[in-house]
């Protein structure tokens with residue numbers, strides 16, 4: 704019993720399934736909190752049978768409450784057991800705060816700064832707007848806010864943001880697009896807010912930085928052309944040789 708309870712608490716969810724009869728027994732331990740100092744911690748311990756919660760403990764209330772006849776009887780029985788109640792009430796500290804503190808120090812407090820890049824995706828053409836993309840890479844934890852500033856004012860609408868995407872290695876990335884009609888002399892920047900920063904970080908868009916992108920495309924394109932020419936030459940050479948060889952025996 705002790706060992707099972709301990710595993711339940713550790714996994715925060717413990718289920719026993721009787722597949723033959725279709726009965727489903729669940730014991731759920733939840734630690735609910737939002738403040739970093741864990742002062743608002745609430746411990747909820749529920750017993751659920753076939754999706755119906757029949758007994759639960761809420762650490763703010765400090766005792767068990769029952770729903771069905773069985774649940775009411777059980778809640779009363781537990782509430783009468785002073786030793787058990789002492790342990791149940793202690794779990795808000797011993798289980799919830801204890802584990803939450805470990806999660807904070809081992810995971811949540813360990814932040815990694817995003818690497819941010821602002822670049823042009825599409826240049827403006829007549830009435831077609833230009834598109835900029837602000838990408839934040841390799842950050843942790845997941846929660847991040849990316850906004851755009853134009854001449855010192857936050858841009859509303861016109862921006863689309865993809866969700867934070869998991870890299871699969873605990874790090875995340877996000878990409879935000881801004882559609883806009885360029886005006887000369889304006890200043891555009893991408894603002895990133897993240898737990899790893901003490902304050903929001905501003906990344907200015909530098910229109911002259913779009914040139915290297917074009918040269919990269921040019922280098923890539925010439926590489927492709929060269930590759931096609933060389934493989935075509937190689938293929939023709941091979942064909943000539945091959946047909947030459949076949950001619951000899953016939």
Ligand SMILES: *[C@@H]1O[C@H](CO)[C@@H](O)[C@H](O)[C@H]1NC(C)=O
Nearest residue numbers: 735745747760761762763764
């Ligand atoms: C726990 O009990 C308190 C006090 O009655 C209540 O405000 C709170 O909503 C309960 N928590 C949950 C998760 O039901």
Ligand SMILES: *[C@@H]1O[C@H](CO)[C@@H](O)[C@H](O)[C@H]1NC(C)=O
Nearest residue numbers: 776777778779780781782783
């Ligand atoms: C709980 O204690 C009260 C008072 O001592 C008693 O009347 C009641 O029968 C007990 N309930 C259970 C389920 O043991």
